[in-house]
Amino acid sequence: MSQPLRPFSPKRLPIAAAVSATLMASVLTAAPLQAQERDQFSVCWSIYAGWMPWAYADIEGIVDKWAEQYGISIDVIQVNDYVESINQFTAGNVDGCAMTNMDALTIPAASGVDSTALIINDYSDGNDGIVLKDSDDLADIEGRRVNLVQFSVSHYFLARALESVGLTERDIQTVNTSDADIVGLFSSASTEAVAAWNPQLSAIADMPDSNVVYTSAEIPGEILDMMVVNTDTLAANPNFGHALVGAWYEVMELVEAGDERALTIMADAAGTDLEGYRAQLDATYLYTDPAEAIELMESEELLETMQRVAEFSFEHGLLGDMAPNPGVVGIQTPSGVFGDDGNVRLRFDPSYTQAYLDSRQ
16 A cells, blocks of 8 residues: 655645645646656545545555556555645645545635546535534534634535524634544543544544534535546546546445445555444445436536535635635536636546446446
8 A cells, every 4th residue: 555645744724824835836836747748646535434445446456457557557645634635736746636525626726726526426425523512402512612624624514504503603613623633632621512524523423422413414415525636637648537537436336236345445444344434334425326426517506516615615715815706716517617717727527437437338
């Protein structure tokens, strides 16, 4: 299995400031090189139920097999800190990264990195949750400090939860916490509430005095998990996209079949057992059928979801201090463009999945 990347910068959140002037200079410098034809690539991922298939595809040589078919090589790298993995992609240190739809917009795309959602692998259907101490009523979150990966998709999820009980972010205090640290912090006496995703959510839910009071099952289809690649790199090297898609859907066939060996390897990589990982998958709507993933990418609902995400991001200053409106970053899907069509920086491209599907028929 590939070794984790060393962090390129100690700076992390808030995300609106995560891409420094130095990092931006790196992005601009790297862009012309990324646009060239080449045969070596890298992608990264972090621990999450819906991304564990990348661990399996790496361990079992499935990515290598598909890359070799196209005469290229792809290094698959685990990064233990989720936001750090996206920062690596934004800096041009890797060519692809597993991330959510909101984070793809607010970090690389908002920083000027033209990014393409190559694969929409799932939506969170309970994998994200809010946990309170001393109460099983979400309304009791009022006045509490909430630990979460601030300004990430967890922040969006928290805002949606607060809306459901007539509260706003003014009614709570958010505390930025790395996903790598959030489980350990829950046992602290000073921790009152957390917003987290699996597998961390499952670990917290098993701890004393933990009450899961709201999950992403309440907002199905809004938190999308994806493999995002650099648009210029993809355009110059389509085989890179074809290899990634082929490897992904080979693993999806095993998941759909309930292959115990494959699922056990994924569970081990996630730090749980087979039963625990299956429970996480129960809260994950995986698009194991490529035709269904294509249908989602082509739907008007996807564009509507991305508009809602862009509006939230704008309200929280995540599209840049000088952003004049929620559409400052253009978002392109097959059903249209939301925002500035002269500044499209986030694209949803089903053509590679369609090519894979056509090859199987």
